[in-house]
Amino acid sequence: xxxxxxxxxxxxxxxxxxxxxxxxxxxxxxxxxxxxxxxxxxxxxxxxxxxxxxxxxxxxxxxxxxxxxxxxxxxxxxxxxxxxxxxxxxxxxxxxxxxxxxxxxxxxxxxxxxxxxxxxxxxxxxxxxxxxxxxxxxxxxxxxxxxxxxxxxxxxxxxxxxxxxxxxxxxxxxxxxxxxxxxxxxxxxxxxxxxxxxxxxxxxxxxxxxxxxxxxxxxxxxxxxxxxxxxxxxxxxxxxxxxxxxxxxxxxxxxxxxxxxxxxxxxxxxxxxxxxxxxxxxxxxxxxxxxxxxxxxxxxxxxxxxxxxxxxxxxxxxxxxxxxxxxxxxxxxxxxxxxxxxxxxxxxxxxxxxxxxxxxxxxxxxxxxxxxxxxxxxxxxxxxxxxxxxxxxxxxx
Amino acid sequence: xxxxxxxxxxxxxxxxxxxxxxxxxxxxxxxxxxxxxxxxxxxxxxxxxxxxxxxxxxxxxxxxxxxxxxxxxxxxxxxxxxxxxxxxxxxxxxxxxxxxxxxxxxxxxxxxxxxxxxxxxxxxxxxxxxxxxxxxxxxxxxxxxxxxxxxxxxxxxxxxxxxxxxxxxxxxxxxxxxxxxxxxxxxxxxxxxxxxxxxxxxxxxxxxxxxxxxxxxxxxxxxxxxxxxxxxxxxxxxxxxxxxxxxxxxxxxxxxxxxxxxxxxxxxxxxxxxxxxxxxxxxxxxxxxxxxxxxxxxxxxxxxxxxxxxxxxxxxxxxxxxxxxxxxxxxxxxxxxxxxxxxxxxxxxxxxxxxxxxxxxxxxxxxxxxxxxxxxxxxxxxxxxxxxxxxxxxxxx
Numbered sequence: 001x002x003x004x005x006x007x008x009x010x011x012x013x014x015x016x017x018x019x020x021x022x023x024x025x026x027x028x029x030x031x032x033x034x035x036x037x038x039x040x041x042x043x044x045x046x047x048x049x050x051x052x053x054x055x056x057x058x059x060x061x062x063x064x065x066x067x068x069x070x071x072x073x074x075x076x077x078x079x080x081x082x083x084x085x086x087x088x089x090x091x092x093x094x095x096x097x098x099x100x101x102x103x104x105x106x107x108x109x110x111x112x113x114x115x116x117x118x119x120x121x122x123x124x125x126x127x128x129x130x131x132x133x134x135x136x137x138x139x140x141x142x143x144x145x146x147x148x149x150x151x152x153x154x155x156x157x158x159x160x161x162x163x164x165x166x167x168x169x170x171x172x173x174x175x176x177x178x179x180x181x182x183x184x185x186x187x188x189x190x191x192x193x194x195x196x197x198x199x200x201x202x203x204x205x206x207x208x209x210x211x212x213x214x215x216x217x218x219x220x221x222x223x224x225x226x227x228x229x230x231x232x233x234x235x236x237x238x239x240x241x242x243x244x245x246x247x248x249x250x251x252x253x254x255x256x257x258x259x260x261x262x263x264x265x266x267x268x269x270x271x272x273x274x275x276x277x278x279x280x281x282x283x284x285x286x287x288x289x290x291x292x293x294x295x296x297x298x299x300x301x302x303x304x305x306x307x308x309x310x311x312x313x314x315x316x317x318x319x320x321x322x323x324x325x326x327x328x329x330x331x332x333x334x335x336x337x338x339x340x341x342x343x344x345x346x347x348x349x350x351x352x353x354x355x356x357x358x359x360x361x362x363x364x365x366x367x368x369x370x371x372x373x374x375x376x377x378x379x380x381x382x383x384x385x386x387x388x389x390x391x392x393x394x395x396x397x
Numbered sequence: 398x399x400x401x402x403x404x405x406x407x408x409x410x411x412x413x414x415x416x417x418x419x420x421x422x423x424x425x426x427x428x429x430x431x432x433x434x435x436x437x438x439x440x441x442x443x444x445x446x447x448x449x450x451x452x453x454x455x456x457x458x459x460x461x462x463x464x465x466x467x468x469x470x471x472x473x474x475x476x477x478x479x480x481x482x483x484x485x486x487x488x489x490x491x492x493x494x495x496x497x498x499x500x501x502x503x504x505x506x507x508x509x510x511x512x513x514x515x516x517x518x519x520x521x522x523x524x525x526x527x528x529x530x531x532x533x534x535x536x537x538x539x540x541x542x543x544x545x546x547x548x549x550x551x552x553x554x555x556x557x558x559x560x561x562x563x564x565x566x567x568x569x570x571x572x573x574x575x576x577x578x579x580x581x582x583x584x585x586x587x588x589x590x591x592x593x594x595x596x597x598x599x600x601x602x603x604x605x606x607x608x609x610x611x612x613x614x615x616x617x618x619x620x621x622x623x624x625x626x627x628x629x630x631x632x633x634x635x636x637x638x639x640x641x642x643x644x645x646x647x648x649x650x651x652x653x654x655x656x657x658x659x660x661x662x663x664x665x666x667x668x669x670x671x672x673x674x675x676x677x678x679x680x681x682x683x684x685x686x687x688x689x690x691x692x693x694x695x696x697x698x699x700x701x702x703x704x705x706x707x708x709x710x711x712x713x714x715x716x717x718x719x720x721x722x723x724x725x726x727x728x729x730x731x732x733x734x735x736x737x738x739x740x741x742x743x744x745x746x747x748x749x750x751x752x753x754x755x756x757x758x759x760x761x762x763x764x765x766x767x768x769x770x771x772x773x774x775x776x777x778x779x780x781x782x783x784x785x786x787x788x789x790x791x792x793x794x
Contacts, residue, residue: 016678034720049719056711068678069608069707073616075730079723115711122713189682193587211466219470227781229626273695281413281465285586286788287781298670310466314453314512316519322446323431326476333472384624384684391683 013108015058016068017395020110025092031083038094038112046116054081054098056115057105077101126301129359130165131255137343142169146352149187156187157393160386163233167356168250168343174237174352181237181377184352189385192231194224195285202236202376204369209282211310215369220251220336220361221308223380226280226287230306231380234357238347242372248353250343251361253305256335257294260328261302267328272296274325278306279313288313293332304358309333336361347376358383410505412455413465415792417507422489428480435491435509443513451478451495453512454502474498523698526756527562528652534740539566543749546584553584554790557783560630564753565647565740571634571749578634578774581749586782589628591621592682599633599773601766606679608707612766617648617733617758618705620777623677623684627703628777631754635744639769645750647740648758650702653732654691657725658699664725669693671722675703676710685710690729701755706730733758744773755780 013020024040031037036053038046054077057063062072077100085097094107132140142162148155149171163169174180182199185191191198196210205213212218224230236248261268275290295304315322335341347353355362357380367374410417421437428434433450435443451474454460459469474497482494491504529537539559545552546568560566571577579596582588588595593607602610609615621627633645658665672687692701712719732738744750752759754777764771 016676017680017683018678035716047716049716049723051723052712052719055709055723064608064707067605067608067611067707070709071707073706073730074723075727075734079720079727115713117711117713117716117719119715122715125713189592190590193590195586208464211461211464214464228779275695279413281415283414284789285785286414286792287785288788289781298672309470310461310464310468312452312467314514315449316512316514316522318516318519319432319444319446319514322449322514323476326446326448326452326471330472330476333470337472382625384686388682388684391685392681395683 013110015108015111016063018391019395020108020114022108022110024113025109026088026094029086029088029094031086036083036086036094036096040109040113046112046118046121048112048116050082051077051079052117053096053105053107054103056107057103058107058111059105061103062105126299127164129167129254131258132166132168132252132343133255133341134339134343137166137168137252140166141343142166144169144171146171146174146184149184153393153396157390160188160390160393163354163356164386164390167252167254167359169354170345171352171354172350174350176239176349178239178377181235181352181379184237184354185233185235185379185381188233188381188389190381192380192382194227194231194380195280195282195287199377199379202378203374215367217366218363219309219333220249220363221310222253222305222361223308223357224280224287225276225278225291225306225308226289226311228289229382230304230358232356232358232383233354233381233386234362234378235352235354235380236347236362236376236378237352238349238376240349240373240375241347243367243369243374244371245365246367246374247344247346247365249363249365250345250353250355251336251341253294253307253336253359253361254302256332256341257302257305259335260294260331264328264331266324267331268294270321270324270328271332274317274321276306276325276329277313277316278308278311280311290316293329305361306358307332307336307361356383410507412505412508413460415788417505417511419505419507421510422506423485423491426483426485426491428483433480433483433491433493437506437510443509443515443518445509445513447479448474448476449514450493450502450504451500453504454500455504455508456502458500459502523696524561526564526651528655529563529565529649529740530652530738531736531740534563534565534647534649537563538740539563541566541568543568543571543581546581550790550793554787557585557787557790560751560753561783561787564649564651564756566751567742568749568751569747571747573636573746575636575774578632578749578776581634581751582630582632582776582778585630585778585786587778589777589779591624591628591777592677592679592684596774596776599775600771612764614763615760616706616730617646617760618707619650619702619758620705620754621677621684622673622675622688622703622705623686623708625686626779627701627755629753629755629780630751630778630783631759631775632749632751632777633744633759633773633775634749635746635773637746637770637772638744640764640766640771641768642762643764643771644741644743644762646760646762647742647750647752648733648738650691650704650733650756650758651699653729653738654699654702656732657691657728661725661728663721664728665691667718667721667725668729671714671718673703673722673726674710674713675705675708677708687713690726702758703755704729704733704758753780
């Protein structure tokens with residue numbers, strides 16, 4: 001077996017690029033019918049199923065050293081596979097010999113702790129966003145400098161963690177050359193293309209195919225709810241803002257969803273269970289998607305907001321659900337209009353606002369071009385890219 | 398009100414680019430507490446809520462004639478809005494005068510029928526895929542010619558509808574110049590970029606970062622289950638295939654899921670309710686996603702398959718679910734290996750296979766380069782683009 005070996009007791013072990021720090025060592029292991037139980041040197045215990053352990057053998061026969069992909073296939077062993085022997089070796093790793101094929105597997109303490117799947121361990125690893133209302137964000141808005149984000153990987157990581165946690169951030173002193181927004185976005189990864197292009201220019205245009213491209217006030221919304229996967233991060237870089245009006249307004253949709261969950265359970269049920277229909281028809285495209293305003297995961301956590309009043313199609317739900325969904329939807333919109341939840345900021349040239357488009361609703365007031373021009377440039381980067389970049393940057397810590 | 402007017406009784410009415418054909422005309426309308434009931438001239442009836450009708454007024458005050466986006470906001474009227482008057486006008490359209498603001502709305506019969514939301518109407522509009530096993534697809538594989546797909550919009554529509562229905566198709570006599578695959582993909586829309594680039598070259602490479610780029614056999618899988626949204630359509634264009642072996646194998650994952658639903662309800666429950674973990678770690682990326690092997694929608698219909706044994710991470714589910722999920726997972730993999738479900742095809746130069754990557758699992762046998770080279774070029778286009786293109790092409794019918 002060609003396993004990377006940690007020779008010093010407290011070092012990290014690198015598996016597939018990721019370091020796993022060793023905080024605890026095993027004191028003992030015992031074998032049950034389906035599981036192995038490990039007691040750690042602080043008294044904690046962890047339980048692992050035999051089949052789970054066999055599946056996660058990291059040896060060079062089971063995982064390709066070239067591609068880091070699994071070579072072992074789960075059908076190649078019986079579900080009832082068991083340990084004939086389990087022990088702690090001289091390097092304080094857990095060793096198992098299997099009954100099926102006499103294969104021997106080796107597990108690093110730090111890796112096992114990082115992947116323990118007890119209820120409490122899984123709960124601890126769950127992502128918990130920091131939600132905000134108007135006064136919270138006035139004092140806690142994450143602010144960064146363009147040069148630091150571009151040149152310093154530690155700042156980059158700090159910015160991205162703030163962005164994941166708060167869903168919003170402001171970058172200052174950004175070069176106002178067109179396409180600079182792409183430079184910032186590409187510090188994370190590639191840009192998500194849409195039917196509005198790779199980069200989009202937010203300014204009043206003749207023949208506008210979106211309200212964004214007029215001088216009109218926009219109601220609070222997420223972008224592209226008409227698509228199955230709404231774009232993750234939205235970047236809006238202000239190149240010029242000499243017009244009157246046009247203040248940006250941002251609202252934490254998770255905060256509103258929490259508020260509804262607490263105070264209006266019937267509305268919350270409708271907004272999480274019944275889908276709205278979103279349509280966007282243009283000369284050469286016709287996107288439609290049905291999804292709830294508030295998406296939740298299997299644990300009931302709020303994971304996503306989907307909302308743009310001006311991109312809706314006719315509701316297509318059961319007749320007995322129609323009144324409940326309209327009531328919930330009216331409530332949600334009324335709350336987005338409530339100043340307690342709104343963060344108001346007039347973007348100046350050289351400012352770049354970045355926010356989680358699947359959580360933070362945005363809008364702008366109407367503007368008047370008599371006093372001067374208004375030009376923002378924007379793009380999207382998907383959530384997968386954000387979390388991937390955070391993991392890669394954290395490898396170096 | 399500036400509504401497009403149909404002057405002949407049976408013409409289509411174009412609303413936001415989409416024509417709505419008039420099959421039935423209203424005989425009578427009656428008003429209830431929350432709804433209007435329409436009786437059509439074939440005896441059918443439809444029910445529409447007042448708030449739904451007010452929300453869907455298509456007049457120029459309510460919908461922008463420039464962007465086709467809704468200007469009306471649902472908070473601007475009370476949930477209890479009612480008709481003071483409802484009638485059928487001389488052009489056989491349904492007219493409503495509202496109690497709240499004396500606004501008058503006009504509804505086209507074809508549009509109302511297309512958006513009727515009774516249980517039976519919604520059921521009728523539901524997409525029903527044509528699933529297949531080995532013998533089904535041997536005789537019914539949708540086959541198209543490159544020149545027809547490129548130059549003929551009717552063929553394009555027919556190909557895309559087959560692709561949506563069967564999840565698979567073969568295009569023949571494709572120019573073997575590199576990047577031709579993009580020409581075919583762009584008949585639908587823009588290409589979905591991933592961490593493997595815009596186009597990817599499937600051939601054996603040194604320092605492969607995926608098993609796809611070796612000569613190894615691949616187990617049946619969907620691509621990029623490590624991402625929240627798996628790419629929709631996958632294009633694989635064969636430029637050269639002089640190697641020995643390397644036969645392509647494709648399996649309809651929906652057929653296997655249906656089989657499990659019928660015969661193994663406990664496994665079906667685990668595969669639909671408990672997520673697998675998918676990981677893909679490279680030097681500069683670290684993608685992870687937890688999702689079930691079989692995704693279903695709120696009506697219980699099978700909507701997506703997510704599966705690549707070689708891209709899995711450690712299961713992170715409740716301990717009491719572990720054995721059930723492994724049992725279901727083993728069963729699913731065993732069925733993908735069953736020749737009854739497999740479509741085998743050795744791609745020749747000039748052939749392009751296109752399939753629904755979120756439904757049809759694919760793999761290839763190992764190959765040997767002693768006899769010659771093997772080079773496929775591939776790309777992805779998302780499902781949103783497929784359905785949008787079908788709708789746009791259908792406007793012309």
